[in-house]
Amino acid sequence: MSAPDVPTWSPSFKQPPERVVERFRHYMPDVGSFVVFENGTCVPVARGLSEVAAFDVAKDVLHQIVTKRPDLHPHKVEDGAVFIGFKPPAYTMVLSDIARAHWQEIERRHQEWVLPNEVLMTPMGPNVFDDYGKQVLLARAYMFLDARDPAPVRYVQA
DSSP states (O other): OOOOOOOSOOOSOOOOHHHHHHHHHHHOTTOOEEEEETTSOEEEEOTTOOHHHHHHHHHHHHHHHHTSOOEEEEEEOTTSOEEEEEETTEEEEEOHHHHHHTHHHHHHHGGGGSOTTOOOEETTEETOOOHHHHHHHHHHHHHHHHHHSOOEEEEEOO
């Protein structure tokens, strides 16, 4: 596998995996089994897989996402978190309290989460982001980091 392009800078903070699992289950109650990566990306997998097989499937999904232009669908959810769905299915979120606690860093470094030579069109113009957009960039950066150095931390079975 070739290494995918990733943002040029990594956040200095991560989200607690147990909270990511709890929020993912809340927002995606119909997803059975899933793998959680070090940076909080959750990848649904078939039920009944061994842990090794589940990790391999989830890593492959992340590789598929980043080796083509990622198809992402962001949503702000009821508790203020930003939740992004990718195709093939994978999900990353930014918990609102984590974003607030690290807002200065997010504000200062968010442009470094745009990939080299990438232009993202927003209502405010190319590569211009409001607070919501900055959190979307952070969530996307977490997914790219999980794809670059896939480190599964938990297999949650249905």
